[in-house]
Every structure is written in structure tokens, then in C-alpha cells.
Amino acid sequence: MSEVALLQIIGLCVVGTGLLILLFIKGMFLRVLGFVAMVLGTFSLIALSVPQMASLPPAIETFDLAEVKSPDDLAAIGQKIFFSKGQCALCHSIGPSESSRCPDLNGIGAKLAPDFIYESLTQPQAYIYLDFRHGTKPEEYPARMPHIDKDPIGLTKPEIYSVIAFLQKMSGEPISIKVEDIMESAQEPADSLKVALVSSPLKSQMQNLAAH
Amino acid sequence: MKSAGQLGPATVVQGMNRMSGFLKLASFFALLFLPALAMAAGGAEIQAMSVEYRDVPGIGSRNLVWIVAQQHLLLAGFVLGVPIFAWICELVGWKTKEPRYDKLAKEFTKLLTSAYATTALFGGILLFLLIGLYPKLMAYLTDMFFPSFLVYCLLFLLETATLYMYWYGWDYMQGNKKAFHLFLGFLLNLFALGIMAVPNSWATFQASPVVVGDGDAWARAWMAMQNPTWMPVNIHRLIANVVLGGFIVGAYAGIRYLLAVSQEEREHYDWMGYVGNFIGVFGMLPLPFAGYWLMREVYQYNQQMGITLMGGFLAWLFILQAMLIGVLFLGANYYFWMGITYRIPGSENQYKKPIMAMLVVLLLCLGVWMTPHSLVASLAEAQKMGGTHHPLLGVFGVMSAKMTVANIMILVTFMSFIMYWRAGKQETAVWAKAAKAVMGALLVIGGVAVIVLGVWGYFVPAIIRINYFSVAQVLIVLFIMVTFTPLTALLMKSAKTTTEMVWGKMPIRAGYSLVLNAVMVILLMSLMGYARSSSRVHWHIYGVMRDTSEYAFSPALGYAAAFMSLNTFVYCLLVAFIFWVATLGDKAKAQQPKGPLADVPSGAAPAMAGGAPSSSEAIESGILENHK
Numbered sequence: 018m019s020e021v022a023l024l025q026i027i028g029l030c031v032v033g034t035g036l037l038i039l040l041f042i043k044g045m046f047l048r049v050l051g052f053v054a055m056v057l058g059t060f061s062l063i064a065l066s067v068p069q070m071a072s073l074p075p076a077i078e079t080f081d082l083a084e085v086k087s088p089d090d091l092a093a094i095g096q097k098i099f100f101s102k103g104q105c106a107l108c109h110s111i112g113p114s115e116s117s118r119c120p121d122l123n124g125i126g127a128k129l130a131p132d133f134i135y136e137s138l139t140q141p142q143a144y145i146y147l148d149f150r151h152g153t154k155p156e157e158y159p160a161r162m163p164h165i166d167k168d169p170i171g172l173t174k175p176e177i178y179s180v181i182a183f184l185q186k187m188s189g190e191p192i193s194i195k196v197e198d199i200m201e202s203a204q205e206p207a208d209s210l211k212v213a214l215v216s217s218p219l220k221s222q223m224q225n226l227a228a229h
Numbered sequence: 230m231k232s233a234g235q236l237g238p239a240t241v242v243q244g245m246n247r248m249s250g251f252l253k254l255a256s257f258f259a260l261l262f263l264p265a266l267a268m269a270a271g272g273a274e275i276q277a278m279s280v281e282y283r284d285v286p287g288i289g290s291r292n293l294v295w296i297v298a299q300q301h302l303l304l305a306g307f308v309l310g311v312p313i314f315a316w317i318c319e320l321v322g323w324k325t326k327e328p329r330y331d332k333l334a335k336e337f338t339k340l341l342t343s344a345y346a347t348t349a350l351f352g353g354i355l356l357f358l359l360i361g362l363y364p365k366l367m368a369y370l371t372d373m374f375f376p377s378f379l380v381y382c383l384l385f386l387l388e389t390a391t392l393y394m395y396w397y398g399w400d401y402m403q404g405n406k407k408a409f410h411l412f413l414g415f416l417l418n419l420f421a422l423g424i425m426a427v428p429n430s431w432a433t434f435q436a437s438p439v440v441v442g443d444g445d446a447w448a449r450a451w452m453a454m455q456n457p458t459w460m461p462v463n464i465h466r467l468i469a470n471v472v473l474g475g476f477i478v479g480a481y482a483g484i485r486y487l488l489a490v491s492q493e494e495r496e497h498y499d500w501m502g503y504v505g506n507f508i509g510v511f512g513m514l515p516l517p518f519a520g521y522w523l524m525r526e527v528y529q530y531n532q533q534m535g536i537t538l539m540g541g542f543l544a545w546l547f548i549l550q551a552m553l554i555g556v557l558f559l560g561a562n563y564y565f566w567m568g569i570t571y572r573i574p575g576s577e578n579q580y581k582k583p584i585m586a587m588l589v590v591l592l593l594c595l596g597v598w599m600t601p602h603s604l605v606a607s608l609a610e611a612q613k614m615g616g617t618h619h620p621l622l623g624v625f626g627v628m629s630a631k632m633t634v635a636n637i638m639i640l641v642t643f644m645s646f647i648m649y650w651r652a653g654k655q656e657t658a659v660w661a662k663a664a665k666a667v668m669g670a671l672l673v674i675g676g677v678a679v680i681v682l683g684v685w686g687y688f689v690p691a692i693i694r695i696n697y698f699s700v701a702q703v704l705i706v707l708f709i710m711v712t713f714t715p716l717t718a719l720l721m722k723s724a725k726t727t728t729e730m731v732w733g734k735m736p737i738r739a740g741y742s743l744v745l746n747a748v749m750v751i752l753l754m755s756l757m758g759y760a761r762s763s764s765r766v767h768w769h770i771y772g773v774m775r776d777t778s779e780y781a782f783s784p785a786l787g788y789a790a791a792f793m794s795l796n797t798f799v800y801c802l803l804v805a806f807i808f809w810v811a812t813l814g815d816k817a818k819a820q821q822p823k824g825p826l827a828d829v830p831s832g833a834a835p836a837m838a839g840g841a842p843s844s845s846e847a848i849e850s851g852i853l854e855n856h857k
Contacts, residue, residue: 024791031794045487046805049744053801056748057794064549064790070542072783074767074776104773107440118439142443161442161452170440 025065031058088182088192091199095183098176103165105180111187119158120146126188131181138165138177175199281365282778290362291780292792297358299755299796300803301351303473306466306754307804308348309421310474311337314508316414323407333501337478338396340811345392347807366769373441374431376450381427388420425470426463430454433462435770436761437530457530461523468516469754475509476747481808483743486735495733502735502743503568507646509746510561514643514710517554517635518703525695527764534771538764539628545786546760548601551631553756555595557749558638560742562591565645567742571734573653580648587641594634594641602626624687632699633683636706640676643710647717653728656720664716675709678702751800755793763789 031054038051085091099105110117125134136143141162147155165172172180182194284290315334322330360367371378395413402410430453437458441449482502489495528535537543566584570577600622624630658664679702686694763783765771775781784792 021787024787028791046484049484049487049741050801052741052744053748053798056745057752057798060549060553060752061787061791061794063552065787067545067548067786069785069787070545071785072537072542072763072766074781101772104438104440107438107772161444163440163442 021065021069025062028058028062028065031055032062085196085199088194088196089186091179091182091194091196092186092192093183094176095179095181096187098172098180099183102170103172103176103180104170119162120148122184122187124188126181126183126185127190128188131185131193134181134184135177137162138172138180140164283362283364284779285362289780290358290778294355294358294362295792296796296799297351297355299758299793300800301348301355302758303751303754303796303800304344304348304351304803305425306470306473307477308341308344309425310470310472311341311344311477312414312417312421312474313471314474314478314505315341316411316418317508318504319414320411323411329497329500333504335399338399340807341392342396343810344804344807345389347803363769366774369770369774370431370434373434373453374450376447377427377430377454381424384420384423384427388417388424391417391420422467425466426459427454429462429466430456430459432761433458435768436534436765437527438770438773458523458526461519461526465516465519465523468512468519469750471512472509472516473750473754475505475507475512476743476750477505477804479505479509479743480747481505483740484805486743487737487740492733497732499572499732499735499739502564502739503572506561506564506743506746509750510565510642510646513557513561514639515707517639518707521632521699521703528695531771534764537766538760542783543760543763544602546756548599549786549790550753550756550760551595551598553749553753554635555591555598555638557746557753558642559591559595560746560749562587562642562645564739564742564746565649567735567739569649569652571736571739572730572732573728574731575728576652580652583648587645590641591638594638597625597630597634598638600625600630627687629683629686629694629698632686632702633679636679636702637676639706640672640679640709643706643713644672647713650717650721651724653726653730654721654724655727656724658720658723661720664720668713668716671709671712675705678705748797748801751797752793755796756790759789759793 035051035053035055035058039048039055042048042051085094105122108117108119109122111121112123113121129137141164146158148158149155163170165177166174178194178199182192185192185194282290285293315337318330318337319334322328322332322334391413395410395417398410398413402413434453434456437456439453439456441452443449444452479502482498482505486495486498486502489498524535524538527538539547566580566587569580569584602623656665682698682702682705686698689698766783767776767781768774769776
């Protein structure tokens, strides 16, 4: 017997019990309880009659530095980090967006040198930027840039380089980060780079924004 | 059409197979008495530090947290909603000099002491369970929000002290001290608002996290609290708590009305049911607007989350929500209509036709609201229809239609109340005719405008409809409400009463309809709690911390609904127990001879929790005299 059928039987029993109480019991409080049981049982039966779709989690995707063969592999990993563990897309958009709370990163890989981007990610207060987009007095952005290499985000050096590679590729720029440099910078064992990346909601959000 | 059991594909029903926990609740109760909770982790301390999850055998950690969290949240809704209700009643009593409102307010404040303790008890259990079963998530949230925990504790201390002063000082602070007592009531609600808002920020951060920049712990906590859905959830929950408080009071009155043995009791509880239903309905009218704002913020924050809610695996949930809200609207209106028929003799014939018209409009609107966007159809059926969208009904399954009918239902319910207000009275103001003509014209123009905007909404891009048309519909209905209420109040001020209100004559089904309304509200809160939690899908903190436990899936609606029903039933029993305990003292006092007590001067002795002090009895006897 399936779980749905079992729950339907239980629901019917609850409704039946409520009905019997209302028909044969005179005590008013018990009658009210019977009435409530009937209502709840009916609600459950109706809910059991609509399509039963459970939301199952996708498989956890892992990546290993050892599998990185080309700069494109690196950029692909950087893209996943951008939309998941790095939490970049919580504030930044790629392309214009009304809801973005921080600078648009469209074309940023072509505008800024990798070292400068690295510094901006790890020492965000080294240079203070304001929002000049409104044509009026420049304003501070609603959210301040966190240190991306510290808790709670805590990206490792290779992960930051991967994100920079992604930003460069996304801007149509040749990727200047070398795979060998990444290997050298990896202080931690490769296992520490395993992150849950698949089907990040932030990714789809950004894809929608980019399409918009 | 396929039945749920025939759906078959991998995405369907799979989650149900993992859900044997529902039938194993008994094991949970057995486990409560075990010295150790069969924790999965054991051994060395260092191992315990790295544990991400612990499980509870049989029922499962997620199900256990679900039950406890739901009970805590519903009780919290009651504890936060009832003081608002009580304070409004006390204020009305103070302004109108009608002691029965003061007595009503006191009667419900009395419940707070025991309800407060029960809520805190469930809160404590929930906290221990979360720390034990989800240590990694709790460590993250603690790191982020710790300063707000301190604020929460402080607010609790202030709330508790204020509640004690408010309740125990009720009789002492009468007369010229009443204003201070009202101020205490205001403080009580203010602290309660804070107690609600602080944990809301933790939960909304899980749904709509923001990146927290540098700063000290206080600054970081404040940044995390100010996430996009925090304020909409605060507003939505505040209004919902008023609704819950009102309808729970209504249900209590309904049951006491059904149990009443004397005419005096019937009159008192009939009147109490009216007040509870009135406050519940008035809270309910702006609630859909707050819900709409919340959904807008969700879409704006993350479109995918909005789609998961409205068009993804949770889409059918909103059909159930429409059904529950529809029944609630029908129940609340039905109670008003019964009030017109039975409390105001002679009004039945006068309002028969408008009531019938309102009923038809409500049923039609409910039909549209409940129409699903796409139908579950076999291949042959889909080919016949030309897709899963029905050629005619499919038109009603979209947001434009649903927004329109929701607004019309709100309008009809508001007009039911206005009708009840005006029944049995004859306007005497010279400008009454003109005012009624203006109101009639506004109602017709407003109603037509809502429908026109709804139909027009089909032909414009979604962003125009959402940003302009839907907002305009809401503003039109709100405009009608804020225009009609003071106008009617002014009209009624000088009106002549043609038929006196008769209390205690309502039929038995009125009591049941009040109980039904309360059950619908509790179910709705449970349903939307499930929706909000499931919209995060497999994330503890959306897009930031993934749920890697075996319970990372969101259960299907049927299973979830069975859990909601169970939670609702348990909650009803808990509230009934609280009411029973709180009225034990009254029963004991009622059995005592009244002579010696009548000599005790008012305010000489503090009120006892669970017992009605002497002055309240004096008030009560005054009410009884008034009724006679």
C-alpha cells in the first residue's frame, strides 16, 4: 500500500470518527472536537487528491583541482563559486539590474587587472567606491563588500583565482590566470575545495537578470 | 484525469516513500522518557564538534522539529495576538465607559499567563532540539546573530515584567490610574512586537540572506537582520496574529456559547463571539495585501524562489490556500449574516436579497481563485484540450484573475460588515442620503475598476500588471475601506435605533462557524509556514548553506497536509487546555457564596492568576444587570 493510500485511509477514518461523534455523542465539547476532526480530515483528503510532488535535492557536485586542465575549466569552476559558495550574486549583478545592491560586474574582467580584482576581494576597504549611476550626488552602496577570504565566506586562494578567471572570460577577455599558478597557490589539500554547487538558485537569478 | 496515485514519474510521490515518520509519532513520545536521545554522534569531544546533523530514530529529526516549531509558532501567534485584542478591547471600554469591554479584555489577559509559559516551554524545547539536531546550522546562525539573541532575552525580560504588572495590577489600576494601565498594555504589545521581529530576522535570513560586510558583531547582526523579506514578514505576521487572536477568541466564545446553560451566559458569549469575529475579520481584510507585498519582495529577491512557490512544485499549495481563505471568508460572512438575521429581528427580509447576491459573488470568486493554472490530465485529455490549459477555465487560472477575485471578496466582506453595522438603524442626518449615494457610487465605480484592471491585466506584460495594475486594485479597495468606515461611523452616530440588538439568540451553527473560522486560520498559518520553509528547497540558508541531511527533500502536499492537520488538532487541544486551566478559578468562585467577598474593597487584594477578582465580579454583575 502506498503512503498516499494509507494517509487517505487514515483521513477517512478521522472524518468517519468525527461524523459518528456528531451523530451519537451528546456532550457538546466532544461534538466540537468531532467537528474539528471532520474539518481537518476533509482538508487532508483534499490535499491528498492533488498532484503529489516532492522536491528532491539535486546531487552534490564536487570538483577537484587535479581535474583542472585548462583556463576554461578554471573559469567554469569560478562561475560555480560566483553563484554559490562565493555568494557574489547575492549583491552583484552581471548586467543592469534594479534590485542589485552593489556594482554591476558586467565587463569587469576587461576593465580591471587580475591583481586589482584580487586586492578588491581580499582588502575591500583599500579603496572606497561610491555609486555614481544616478547622475546625482554619489551614494554609498547599500551593502558593504566583505573580506571574501575570511569567514563566513572564506574562499581559498585557488577559489578566488577561479572567480577572477570567470570574470575575465565573462568579459570576453583572455584568461590570464594560469593553471600552474593555481596549483602552486593551493596550500590546502584538494578535498577542501569540494563545494556544493549544482542548481544554485543564485545562478538562475543571475541568468534571468542577465537575460533581462 | 489521473489520480494522485497514478502520477508515477520520478518527481512524483518519491518523497512519500521516505515518509514513514508520520506513523511513528508514538515512538517520539516514548523517546521523550529515555535518558539519552539516541544521538548518532558519540564518543570523543572532538567528534561531537564536527557533527553536522543528529537524528532521532523513528520520527526523524525534521518531523520532530516540525511539530515542536509549529506548536511554538502557533502559541506565539496566540500570545502575541491576544494582547493586541485585549488592549484594543480595554481601550474601547475606557473610551466608551462600557465595563463589559474591560471585563472581556481582562478575561483574555488572564489566559496569557498560562499561555505565555506554555509558549516559552515549547520555545525552549525547540531551541534544545535545534542545537542538538542541527549543530552546524545553529553555529552559523549564532555566529551571525548572537547580539540579537541578547536583545531577544532582554525583550523577554521586559515583556514578562510588563505582563505581570499588566495582569496583576488590573484591579489596582482602575479609575484615574487606568491611563497608566493602558500605557502598560501598549508597552506589552511593543515588546511583543520586538519579540516577534527579532526571530523573524533569523528565519527570513535563511530565506533571503544578504552578504554581511565587515564590522563588529552588532553591526554584522544588524546587517543580516535587514534582509529583504524581514519587514514584509514582520507586517504579515503582525496582522496575522491579530487575526489569529480575534478568531481564537471567537472560537472560545463559540464553544462557551454552545456549552452555556443560562440565558445570561448565552448573551455574554454571543457578544464575545461577535467581538472576536469582528476583530478577526478586520485583521483579515488587509492581510492579503501584506501577503502580496511579501511575494513581491520574494520575486524581487530571487525570481527562482518566487517561481518555486507560485509555479513550481508548490503551485498546488496555493489552490489549497485559496480553498482555506475562501472557507474563512464564507464563514466570517455567514456569521455576519446570521447576526443580521437573529440579533436584529425584522432585518432578515430587508437584507435577504443582498445576502444572496453576496453569497453568489463570493462563491463565484472562490471558484475562480481555486482554478488551477494547468490541469492534471492524461495524454488523450491534454490533446483534446489542446494542452494542459483548459480553453475556458485556463483563463481563470492566472494571477490577474486571482488578484481580481481576492479584491472583490475583500470588498464583499467589508460590505457585509457595513450592512451589519447599519442594520436596525435609521439615519437621521440631513446629509445621509447624499452620503449613501456617494458610497453607492464609489462602490460601483471601485468594483468595476477592479474588474477592468483585472481583465486589462491579461493584455499587458507581467511587470506592468504586477507593478501597476495589481497595486492599483489594492489601493482602490483600501480607498473604499478608509472612506466608508468613517462615513458610516458619522452616519451611525446620529442614527436612530429602530430595532434593539438581541443577544443570545443565535442558532447552534453560529458557534460552529466561529470554531470553523479559527481552524481555518490555524491551518492557513501551518500551510504558509510549510510554503515558506519549502521555498528554500534543499538549502538551510538559501544559496549559502546547503542541507546535506537525509531530510533535504520537501515532502509532498498530501503528507504535509496530514502533518498540518495533526499540528492543528494538537494546538486546538493545547489551547482548550489553557482555557480550561484559566477558568478553573472562576468555576470555584462561582460555587462560593458571594456575601463576604462583596465586602472586599476594590483593589485591596491583587488578582489571582486563574481567578476572577472581586471587582471583576462586580463588573460582571453589572453586566448581568444591564442585560436584564
